[in-house]
Amino acid sequence: MLAVLVGLTVHTLTVAEETTGLVPRSPAVLQLLEEKLPTNPWDREKLQAQLDGYLLTDGITFNLEELPKNLQRVGQRALKVWIDALGDSPVVSEPGPKVGKIDIVFGSSPEMGKGHQAELRSTRTFRWGSGPSYTYTGTLMIRPEIGGRKLTEDELVQVLAHELGHALGLDDRDSGLMGPMREGRPVCKPDAAEIKTLLALRAALQERRRLISSSLRVR
Numbered sequence: 186m187l188a189v190l191v192g193l194t195v196h197t198l199t200v201a202e203e204t205t206g207l208v209p210r211s212p213a214v215l216q217l218l219e220e221k222l223p224t225n226p227w228d229r230e231k232l233q234a235q236l237d238g239y240l241l242t243d244g245i246t247f248n249l250e251e252l253p254k255n256l257q258r259v260g261q262r263a264l265k266v267w268i269d270a271l272g273d274s275p276v277v278s279e280p281g282p283k284v285g286k287i288d289i290v291f292g293s294s295p296e297m298g299k300g301h302q303a304e305l306r307s308t309r310t311f312r313w314g315s316g317p318s319y320t321y322t323g324t325l326m327i328r329p330e331i332g333g334r335k336l337t338e339d340e341l342v343q344v345l346a347h348e349l350g351h352a353l354g355l356d357d358r359d360s361g362l363m364g365p366m367r368e369g370r371p372v373c374k375p376d377a378a379e380i381k382t383l384l385a386l387r388a389a390l391q392e393r394r395r396l397i398s399s400s401l402r403v404r
């Protein structure tokens with residue numbers, strides 16, 4: 186028997202006032218860490234599919250191919266931000282094993298709030314029952330202008346890197362890369378608190394995955 190679970194999340198980047206705060210983690214990821222480890226194989230396999238899907242163990246492709254050259258460069262900068270921060274960021278620009286990708290669209294949707302500069306709509310699909318697996322699809326929509334002018338390259342880097350931060354498991358905060366965009370003052374890389382939070386989050390997910398997969402193997 187095969188079971189499937191689909192989860193759609195929408196993350197946005199808003200333009201707002203300056204404050205400070207801690208770095209929150211995505212509620213869906215937190216839930217995986219807080220749940221008791223299941224005892225039956227069926228639920229263990231389901232949990233492993235979810236852990237893999239949030240760790241993005243097979244990597245996901247940030248699809249820059251169809252963008253103009255200057256925007257490809259911006260996209261590469263945004264990717265490098267997380268590669269530098271994590272060392273082993275699962276989000277890459279090369280086409281991967283087709284388990285996940287993020288497409289970039291310039292424009293805005295009716296659902297996108299007035300103060301939103303960008304949004305990432307992503308769907309993670311988890312499968313279990315005949316081996317755990319997942320797929321990830323994301324669409325990153327960017328409003329390319331602010332206050333009647335085009336976004337600068339650094340502002341675009343913040344928009345893209347911010348949304349990639351969501352794909353990796355971080356939630357919005359009041360400052361830093363995961364904070365709101367401040368016109369003319371883009372933040373182009375994560376601060377120490379954001380990096381520390383994400384590294385700790387990934388380590389915790391990996392530890393749970395290790396516990397689960399060793400028990401699946403001896404079944």
Ligand SMILES: [Zn+2]
Binds near residue numbers: 357
């Ligand atoms: Zn956001």
